[in-house]
Amino acid sequence: MTLPTPVPPLDVPDDLLTPYVLGRAAALGDRPALVDAASGRALTYAALDAGVRALAGGLVARGHAPGDAVALMSPNLPEYAVVFHGVAMAGGVVCTVNPTYTAHEVHEQLVDSGARLLVTVPAFLTTATEAAAGTAVEQVVVLGEVPEGSDAVPLQQLLGDRLAEQVPVGQDAVVALPYSSGTQGLPKGVMLTHRNLVANVAQTQDILGAGDGEVFMGVLPFFHIYGMNVVMNVGLVTGSTIVTMPRFDLAAFLQAHERYRVTRSFVAPPIVVALAKHPAVEGVDLSSLVQVVSGAAPLSAELAAEASARLGVEVVQGYGMTEMSPVSHFTRPGGYRAGSVGVAVAGTEHRVVDPATGEDLGVDADGELWVRGPQVMKGYLGNDEATAATLDPDGWLRTGDIGHVDADGYLYVVDRLKELIKVKGFQVAPAELEALLLTHPDVTDAAVVGVQDEQAGELPVGHVVLRAGAGSDADAVRAWVAERTATYKHLHRLLVVDAIPKSASGKILRRVLRQELAG
Template sequence: MTIHTSPFADVVVTEQSITERVFEGLIGRPDEVVLVDGPSGRSMTAAVFMDQVKRLAGGLQAADLAVGKTVALMAPNMPEYCIIFHGVAWAGGTITTLNPTYTGAEVAHQLKDSSADILITVPDFLEVAQAGAEGRMVVAIGTPEYDALFGRTLEVQEPVDLDDHTVVLPYSSGTTGLPKGVMLSHRNLVVNLDQALIGADFKPGEVTAGFLPFFHIYGMTVLMNIHLGGGGTVVTMPRFDLPLFLQISQDFKARRMWVVPPVAIALAKHPLVDEYDLSHLEQVFIAAAPSGAELSDAVSSRLKCTALQGYGMTELSPVSHLVPSNAPRSGAAGIVVSNTTCMVVDPETKEPQPSGLHGELWIKGPQVMQGYLNNRAATAETITDDGWLRTGDIAVVDADGYMFIVDRLKELIKYKGFQVAPAELEAALLSIEGIADAAVIGLPNEEAGELPIAFVVLAEGGPSKDQIHAHFSANLATYKQLHQIRFVDSVPKSASGKIMRRFLRDQIAQEA
């Protein structure tokens, strides 16, 4: 059996909650600015941040919205996001994070599935939030109702079981199917914070332009928690805007950029990049979707810095692999991080493969999720009896331990770093009167990674393409929209959805 171990130093597993661990990186620098709102420039020191967290925690406890309760948060990146996240955690509650582009129906699904007791949002999203709240309390940041949530300072962390208490419930489609609540413990988040700090060679004082959404595990761990807990600063961006991203990186002399492949493409090709002084930049870190050697090499060449990749997934809190800055390798997704092992397994026989052979990537470590909320079957399909997490990605590990993603077993479409489940889009299509059958696949695209496109079988009097697009626009988030609709006489059926989708992709390739 070929099991790949980590060359990084082991992480010391501490008895801390995620907020205690973040505070550890703040207590020694109370007067330093740790959070900046990018568009407005307003800032927050470490002391103010910790005070706000503790007062929100006290208020949530007084309102019976802490222990045993779930707080839903649907907001763009902003300093208040970090306060709410850690206020809930400090109070002993659970937080579930929602995509701000969700429709009312998508909001309703997650609130119901997570048993959320309250939804906190921003005024701009209030109408959608209330539409999906179905009678739950909704509070908008910056209003008197929000201010009323703050109360007496809760000086110490509410006692929680670090391994069993679910502190955060982000939603992921996993290896297949509809979005599921990923149960992550305090231990998961704390260990992964320290694993990433070591693997990424994070330096105290690092400042980054934080556009990666905090509701997504990449932004949550690698931007919010690592920078606060590792002695850095985050300049928040509510959405990606290339001029603002470059301006922040220039003005704050960012040592590192955390990006996704579509942004890496802009860094490699967009003429605007040349108008900014990025001479202080040492590294561009690319993750959330596969990125080939050509892209990372192009970024590195243009910006005169090291371009590295990493690998992870929500179910891994999220980091399992990082390319070390002192030993970069083009195209590699990384080597396994501290306290973690991985192996490549034959998808059919489940036999471990030696270095150099392809197979499904399996990972074991303290960052592996507790499981999927309310879904034992999906949990059992993803985590083996002896603790290996099956990623659904086809990988190869070379003789030096560098892992490369080469294909995907799982059905997910990766659109600009976001997960899009074909099953969810197919269900949305089949809910439209006049559609008899449908299949959705990802069409490779240089800028986006993959574009969701649909093959649709119409019944008599079925909808037009415009009507289908209108239905999707009204019911699904922007990143789940169809970029192409093809009307066909039939959709091929097989025991494997993967085989069916590959057949459809092959058809498109032949046309090209």
Template sequence: MASHVFHSDHPPLAPVTEPVHSYVLAGAAARGDHPALIDATDGTTFGYARLDHLSRRLAAGLAAAGLGKGDVLALHSPNSALFPVVCYAAWRCGAAVTTVHPLATAEEFATQLADSGARRIVTVAALLDTARDAARRAGGITEILVGDRADGHRSVLDLADTTAPEPDVDLDPAADLAVLPYSSGTTGTPKGVMLTHRSVATNLAQLDAFLSGGPDDRVLAVLPFFHMYGLTALMNAPLRTGATVVVLPRFDLEQFLDALQRYRVTAVYAAPPMVLALAKHPLVDRYDLSSLKYLVCAAAPLDAALADACARRLGLKAVLQAYGMTELSPASHLVPPGADAPPGTVGRLLPGTEMRLVSLTTGADLPPGEDGEIVLRGPQVMKGYLGRPEATDALIDADGWLHTGDIGRIDADGWLYVVDRVKELIKYKGYQVAPADLEALLLAHDDIADAAVIGVTDTDGNEIPKAYVVRRPGAALGADDVLTYVAGRVAPYKRVRRVEFTDTVPRAVTGKILRRELRARERSSTAR
């Protein structure tokens, strides 16, 4: 069997063997008052020396409160200037940070708390009710802290006002966890992704070959820091190079455009819905966006024509794409700014990363020009799924190759194109939605006999969850009943958006849902 292993154009890269906070903040104190973080909602600014000092003082406060090596801190917050401070402080204590979606329900949050073994939560006043409810459900939480102010809860700002010594922790970057985000992987329910200090820091070094940044750069952080894409591209990478990160808590087009103009932003990292707005919304014409040097889109598939329309409107050569997954810390491919890249490509291999394209029918390695499953190996691959060795082994084989579940093709010049998915995961506006989670919820309804969920495309080009539902005999169940039932039990991004009633759900003899048949049915109905 011929072996086709594709390698990066760049020289091999030695893994980074220092903790993430040391690697990112190495030059912070010397940068003095140069702005590191600006909250675009109220103008709050942290200079680099203050960021460094505050993270060290908060580490001292957290350590004095009992946070130590091997512990897990749950960070439940929208983007803010304090989000990075909490991360770096927790890492200085030797703790891992499990990032929680701000829109998670109490039940979803509690499941993550229990699975991760977190004992402390940092949240914000607006989300306190959910955090308290989650803590009650999960048990074992010793304290809920806030990043702002709330009666009855200590603020991280108060904790940082301490004379306690900074913790002196002996970290093993190759083994000790920095981040424990939750991902559905290629299928199933969310699992804790064990990302070590070495894998996260090394991925930053890998990105250096493609993205050169510095103090003159201003990066707009509107994609969530809790997602590994945001944590790497919008927090750690720019702060390591001395750039200024302009922080927004969520994507509101007018606020986003105002921040772009006001702060003369040079770089934006986006998801496809943002690219759609920038390409088509009339509001864009009212703003001076001439400072923008490049825009990178990742997290979900991007239509090449939409990317081209956005680039032309913004006066850019192209909208750049990237590829990766949480389990890759998260990046494996990127289109370098200024590269003469063909339309639709998600980029080239980062240094130190190897790739194979594997036939779904024969398991053989495929040459350039043929479609196969994207299989990757490199120092950025996760340590594994927390407490789930079987799920880890199903994703990463004995030789260290991670099977992504995406179908891709590489051209003769080394550009990768993602053409389809074998994995079941739905990417709604960049957020992961596991069909199995929604199916389990639907099957708990008394009037539903069977159900299946697939991703379909809406009129804006977004992938959305659609449920195929089999009613129990005699049940008077309508589509609105199903939509309301699901909406009351999951975070907004997980909601079922369409319902179709059917007599049967196609299944294999093993009971596995045959989603490809449902996708084919969907294609034939939309083609009419």
């Protein structure tokens, strides 16, 4: 049973990714497309168009065939878009790699993807070279100066005559291969096609409504699907200027907003925490902002309201996952509802299914969210078993997330199915307790995981970061939570830590916390 959505249908453009995203690039000329926040170094739309065509031409000249994979392991910088779209225009597959991975982790991804080239930056060249050994990688390529004695080559050596037209491939050809653990298990290559990414760029812009020539904050990593498609590709298709940052630093982040007059800031919940609570925000001119968009992890209604009140703009969230390119739900301008991740984007069906029985549930009933639409992945690379476990024969994607849809079509996500803590038969959502902890005046960050217990089955354990000079300790915060929750939700233990481990996209690394507790 498909649940309602108020968003009207949308005709998905019948284009390949790069011709669609960069269709106006040459005409936009000297307008800055991407700007490095720290240095101010800008890549204009004309230069981006020329660079993409030159790289595509060079790849074709060296025998790069449609479907060949190129691994891209780099922090955010203007040239990221040149490599990404140069490979796409040559008919290739961009395998995005987290640059903070160890050589072992990168090696595993290179082996799985079969990448023939690995593009990186000087700071990660040692890791890249070690990781490439014993893989199909024929050449390590550097964005920047190549250190003396290295066998790597600069990107300039790959450039050739500018390619006039996109190398012909089908719309269902894979163009991006980010890696995701999905609903369970080890990281897997998510096969995203031209149709997937074009559809989701169009769907996101349809509901975002960004104006021509806005300024997007590009601090979220482009190797992650959120930064790649929502920030980089939506930004480029709208003719916006994207301000890139290689990593998050609050002072530099705020300075970039002032300097470049950022209109839309795309963030993850940890950054919202800083915007809501950190004293450094006081006195910073953020008047250019029209919206803050949070994604990649749950954001509580209380925290969104606190940040919104402080900044004077809507702080909204969307919902998605790598396997959905990534957006399936988004908050329409002026359509904010406390605790909701918004409505299904155009062309997207959603249903809520009982995880135990597989039966469809109605409005306001909690169950597993299933999604179907043109943005849903082709499958996992070389892993039919995992694909079948995630996609049903009718194209429905089982998200592994628990939530409900109200009568107006607004989705409320409760938590991950696999992360629910079962206490004496009762389900405890870590996100619920984390949201509560973040409302405590002395708590700046929080995470909750379950630990095995012989009698209860599992018990929740909290981890918090306390603000400097906090008047509360672990016992006081734990008692405060107990006053506000049912008995089965009480924290079995509360640990004060220096930082909550998170992925580059802002998701809490619960497995790390579980491993530390087990140790």
